[in-house]
Amino acid sequence: MKNDIQEYLDYVKKTGSRLSLYREISDFFNVKSALYPGSFIDIDPSLVIENVTYVDNFKGAVKFFKKNTLAIYDYLDKNKEYNSKCKINFISEDYTNDLIVDEVDLIISQYAGFVAQYTKKYLKSGGLVLANDSHGDASLTNFDKDFMLIGVINGDNIIDETELDTYFKLPKGKIVDLDIVRKKMKGLKYTKKPTNYIFRKR
Numbered sequence: 001m002k003n004d005i006q007e008y009l010d011y012v013k014k015t016g017s018r019l020s021l022y023r024e025i026s027d028f029f030n031v032k033s034a035l036y037p038g039s040f041i042d043i044d045p046s047l048v049i050e051n052v053t054y055v056d057n058f059k060g061a062v063k064f065f066k067k068n069t070l071a072i073y074d075y076l077d078k079n080k081e082y083n084s085k086c087k088i089n090f091i092s093e094d095y096t097n098d099l100i101v102d103e104v105d106l107i108i109s110q111y112a113g114f115v116a117q118y119t120k121k122y123l124k125s126g127g128l129v130l131a132n133d134s135h136g137d138a139s140l141t142n143f144d145k146d147f148m149l150i151g152v153i154n155g156d157n158i159i160d161e162t163e164l165d166t167y168f169k170l171p172k173g174k175i176v177d178l179d180i181v182r183k184k185m186k187g188l189k190y191t192k193k194p195t196n197y198i199f200r201k202r
């Protein structure tokens with residue numbers, strides 16, 4: 001019988017698993033709930049976080065979640081790394097629209113535009129954003145007065161909380177122009193480029 005979640009397994013194989021990244025964040029900060037706007041079908045966060053809301057308006061993602069709900073729960077129940085019940089919610093919406101969601105401990109921003117800017121209102125005070133800078137979301141979050149950078153993550157998926165003032169610096173002391181980031185929807189060529197950044201909402 002065809003595995004209903006084979007599409008997800010193939011996707012993780014293709015993109016590379018981010019499970020150890022999500023595990024590190026979840027364990028380190030005791031994350032219990034997350035919002036993942038622009039998730040596509042990356043359900044790995046639910047293996048380590050008990051309550052995750054996924055948001056995507058791409059029809060492939062909508063179909064995956066709607067068609068395979070039982071298989072997704074079955075897979076997560078068998079493979080999750082926590083004892084409590086797994087809770088997932090999928091919202092087939094543009095995340096820039098108003099969403100009906102409870103406040104969460106963590107927002108996940110991976111290759112999906114300016115996620116944190118549009119969804120920070122759903123983050124608890126003191127909550128976290130995990131973002132890469134592929135689309136410039138980490139850049140915008142870093143210079144947003146609502147957030148402070150509290151850690152970075154490199155290829156080893158270990159959180160580094162040291163020398164945080166050395167990130168988001170351009171060569172030769174050039175000034176960071178966020179209008180360029182917004183226009184190009186792309187991170188800049190900083191002197192140091194960790195794979196991911198962690199921000200705390202003030």
Ligand SMILES: C[S@@+](CC[C@H](N)C(=O)[O-])C[C@H]1O[C@@H](n2cnc3c(N)ncnc32)[C@H](O)[C@@H]1O
Pocket residue numbers: 015037038039040041042055056057058061093094095096110111112113
């Ligand atoms: C490149 S994929 C990344 C998927 C996933 N975050 C990952 O890293 O594997 C970007 C996803 O974000 C979704 N996306 C982009 N902008 C969106 C928006 N405004 N509202 C909802 N989904 C969006 C796309 O539909 C797509 O599925």
